[in-house]
Amino acid sequence: MEDKVYYVWFDAPIEYIAATKEWADEDPDNRDWKSWWYEADDVRYVQVMAKDNVPFHTVTFPGTLIGSREPWTMVDYIKGFNWLNYYGGKFSTSQKRGIFMSDAVELLPSDYWRYYLLANAPETSDASFTWDGFAGTVNKDLADILGNFVNRTLKFCSSKFGDQLPAGGEAGAAEKELAKALTERLAAYSTHMADMQIRKAMQELRAIWALGNEYLTEVAPWTAFKTDPEAAAQSLRIAINLIRVFAVLSAPVIPNAAQKMAACLGLALSADDWIEGDMMTELQILQPGHGFEIPEVLFRKISDDEVAAWEARFGGEA
Secondary structure (H helix, E strand, C coil): CCCCCCCHHHHCCHHHHHHHHHHHHCCCCCCCCHHHHECCCCCCCEEEEEHHHHHHHHHHHHHHHHHCCCCECCCCEEEEECCEEECCECCECCCCECCCHHHHHHHCCHHHHHHHHHHCCCCCCCEEECHHHHHHHHHHHHHHHHHHHHHHHHHHHHHHHCCECCCCCCCCHHHHHHHHHHHHHHHHHHHHHHCCCHHHHHHHHHHHHHHHHHHHHHHCHHHHHHHCHHHHHHHHHHHHHHHHHHHHHHCCCCHHHHHHHHHHCCCCCCCCCCCCCCHHHHCCCCCCCCECCCCCCCCCCCCHHHHHHHHHHHCCCC
């Protein structure tokens, strides 16, 4: 701490408490700021920050709270991130290098950015943003793996059986293997989320999405429909139930797309929704006759021309 200057960092973190009090003062009958900050044994307090702010939140601010000799809530977990660079160099407003949120959300919806930044979070080392890398992540993970699964499943079901889950067939070995794989992936995803291992959690979420495409490839309802329509109907019911599972598990990461997935099944997501039961049961929650709609494309692909244009506009090589 010898090279640190202790000035704004004395009063700035105190605003965390002050902001909570301001929030509580807006509705004093239902909100109590002290229940969060003062003798709050039922609060888990997590801080998320860049690595250069860690000393102030692990030494100086706790020192201020301890020095007051009052029972303030102390931080339980600090998540420090390394730098996200731009083509190996620093983002710079003065040099007009880098994409900032005000421009980013005008180019593409927030879910594109949320997933990319979480999947490439600079946890153990600095990371570098490039437009090619961003486009590759969006096109492969969001458009091809997740979005394509949702749209092709619902379109095919609609074309062969109408806009309701079809009846017929029974779950077999392929469905049991799918349920087993989902159970294992979900356990890992939940563990990484709880441990705030962001990149590992996103790898598991992507793998969960991929299980849907792997299942469709194995059961091939478009082929089965020609000789065994009931088998095709059964696999499509499972696939459409997978859309529900994907919506729930994706909500913390891509909330807008998750709501769209749920809405096309006539469902609404709440903050308390999660997948916790037996996975084979979860894959049969939506029964024959349950209606659905075909949504617009969840994630559009980013073209090479757009990548070139955005490099020119926001800067390229450092």
